[in-house]
Amino acid sequence: MVVKKINIFRSNYRRELKKVLGSEKSGAGTDDLYIPSLWYYKHLTFLRNQENQEVGVSSIEKEDEENTQEETADDPEQGTSSGIRRRSAGPERVPLASSKRRKVDMEAKRSELLSLACIHLQRSEEDGDILARGWAQEFKKMRPDQQVHAWKAINYILYDGRLGRLERNLVRIN
DSSP, X not given: OHXXXXXXXXXXXXXXXXXXXXXXXXXXXXXXXXXXXXXXXGGGGGGXXXXXXXXXXXXXXXXXXXXXXXXXXXOGGGOOTTSOOOOSSXXXXXXXXXXXXXXXXXXXXXXXXXXXXXXXXXXXXXXXXXXXXXHHHHHHTSOHHHHHHHHHHHHHHHHHHHTTOOOTTXXXXX
């Protein structure tokens, strides 16, 4: 049950992260960048570096290979017998580990991520902190003039509460 909940948090975080990265890649100005709506997004930023990159050839590597092939085609004297020249600069490809070893590595990464998530979730937060985050999100959605009225009403209620004068029918919103 806990693992399922953690995976839900991770999925929601990845979805929001994709939106954030997409808005950054689109070249949008700072005013147009996507702002995550999850209240716990900041708390899961430790997952950003833990995300696995898909195995395969990146588009950058493909472009480099195409450029190398084009250069060889332009200068036939330097080409090899197959017409494709190997790059001397840049990273060399390392053969993939056996599937058994990859499984073990993936399991180790999964268990590490789960333990990090469990540690993070075990940090108990008070109910007031959680409520305040939710209210803050709602407060940000209000128009500025409505925020002023809400701020006044909330402070009035907190003031009376600190003095022990809160009663059931004390506050009326017209």
